[in-house]
Amino acid sequence: MTKNPNDVVAQSGGPTAVINSSACGVIQQAHKSGKIGCVLGATNGILGVLSEDLFDISAEKPETIEALKRTPAAAIGSCRYKLKSLEESRADFERILDVFRAHDIRYFFYAGGNDSMDTADKVNKLAADSGYELVCIGIPKTVDNDLAFTDHCPGYGSVAKYVATCAMEAGRDTEALYTHDTCTILEVMGRNAGWIAAATGLAARCPEDAPHLIYVPESPFYFDKLVSDVKQVLREFGRVFIVAGEGLKNEKGEYITADKGAFGTDAFGHLQLGGVADMLKAVIEDQVGIKARCNRLGTNQRSAMHFASLTDVNEAYMCGQMAVKAALGGENGKMVTLVRQDKPKYRCTTGLAELRDVANGEKKLPPEYINDSGNHITDAMRDYVRPLVRGEAPITIGDDGLPVFMRFERKPLEKKLPKYM
């Protein structure tokens, strides 16, 4: 241990192609600063802190740390453990501070979505109340792009690039065979926000290009409208390519898949969705009388490092760096935000927002990004997403023709506290 206090970096929620780039930014900036002792990794997010499962990232090889930029998912380990209010989860919060104290951790960098920002905020408040000097800085991360106070979220640009490309490619497949397979439905992620589905609209450079129809959770979904939309596109092009966000809702705001009854809830209480494309397929085959196919990219869309956006990778790294700079510059209780400048051309810098504000916000697709028919996007959406998908992130390819990803050696930190729970 050096004399400087340590930091801990942790990852939370659904992985992305670039959350490791943010971690890389934190680690390399912390090392560069000379003001932080060891960079510690919390295995599986806040769970790793609670269980004192920490490892010394500073002891990893520099090339391993550098390779974080080219590795998808969450190399430190993520979790979906949600802490409740300070009152309800008091023991958890106390334990977190105990672990921080035991390892002289004075900086907590947490990459995640709303729930993670909420956790970081509460840890920060308790530390202040307890007189423990701690700096908590959040790093935005979510493929869903639904965090408020930031122009966009690291992770979104890469999923946008990938799903748009998938729509374009599978669209050509549908086009090639349209004497036979007249309908393809691509189901993409997006529980409450249609940002991912909307991004596929970029693939439609002209009206005959896929996707012809895009449905997002922000627009109420009607099956009879679907049927008439499909018939209209078939009349025009003889084929139809549909993108459906997984969280489509009816006019009452209920998930259209909810009455299937087969879906549980995750640890955050979110409905676990699936099967939207299957439902659309069944209705189209029955009521339009054509054959439909479903592609469900699932977790492949958020881990597609092999075609990640270079812009996204670079911005994610910058968020990590800026988190450390902000912490060392005297900021606390903030999340790094991305600030867009569009003129004369796209440029992205960072800002800061209060953790507590981010925790309570949710950014949906604004109405002006959805067309009047509620079945495609507008040019405003295209202008928003286009700069985010530019550039192809470099990856390492092995002699076997496949990507090479890093794994940490994970030298565990000696535990100093009794076992918790």
Next chain:
Amino acid sequence: MTKNPNDVVAQSGGPTAVINSSACGVIQQAHKSGKIGCVLGATNGILGVLSEDLFDISAEKPETIEALKRTPAAAIGSCRYKLKSLEESRADFERILDVFRAHDIRYFFYAGGNDSMDTADKVNKLAADSGYELVCIGIPKTVDNDLAFTDHCPGYGSVAKYVATCAMEAGRDTEALYTHDTCTILEVMGRNAGWIAAATGLAARCPEDAPHLIYVPESPFYFDKLVSDVKQVLREFGRVFIVAGEGLKNEKGEYITADKGAFGTDAFGHLQLGGVADMLKAVIEDQVGIKARCNRLGTNQRSAMHFASLTDVNEAYMCGQMAVKAALGGENGKMVTLVRQDKPKYRCTTGLAELRDVANGEKKLPPEYINDSGNHITDAMRDYVRPLVRGEAPITIGDDGLPVFMRFERKPLEKKLPKYM
């Protein structure tokens, strides 16, 4: 029209990332030879011939033709129309010859699978019987890799590279969250042959890498074996990543999804499959008590130009070239094959096989490529597939950060015959 006779190039069956590369090889070689008049495209395969829907590819811009190498699916248009025996489909076969005669077509290059080779063979026989000079050469094409007499099929290397990468990436996602999402199932294509599923085994460079379990149609599938396999992997790694071929069968050779009753048949009489991963998920959640996720890549796996194998693209092009060279060299009624030389290093040349032999063959995974437990691959399979996925095919990326694909202008040939059917 020049004095030289024309050729027609047509595409059939499910598209791939590289069937257009083969078309490019045919077109460019035909032009280069100086012995072929116009290269005509048959819109949607043999259907385009029957309906006299032909267009003049030689009139397309050279850069459009060159861009075929970087465009997935079937740019000329594909179909799933199956001609029966000469006796049963006599009118169709006569019509094909009528169209060939009307447009002075003396060369027929058909890229497809078994069924297409069968069609080409029968057209060829009828031409010979009728005294019409015609040369028919087949070009192998199928992501399923199930054609006999060829070491591998153009299209397979690219789908292999992509699905293995997807297994690797989604595997990291499962690994990152394995306190929560303990099981992921990736469903891949392969109706009767497990070549695609088996290719994902390349992603497992060490035992903890995904996929941990691979199930192929060649090994009888038992649900109780699945449950014990999953429990075994969970004990060892705390997570499990499964790849399932869509055509898994029980010990009686029946599709395990067949009793769901929801699947029709395609125009070739093949069972249309789907839902294998959903079935596995249901059984695992019920009998192992963990949460499982399904990713179904669908048509995205066979159209993933953005990460296609350069080896595959080059070999597909070579098959197209060699088809023309063979035709002009006096061969007839043959399909171009790929011939592997492994020592001192991988090298691929071409050979020829009789169309009628190819039409009746089907190449499944040999037993020595599947491990004794029937749940993963062997080193022999790794050695087979590794060279096929090497290299990344170049693509064109637009200013919007997405791939750019070509479309033909499709200058239609004037119809000379009465409408058919």
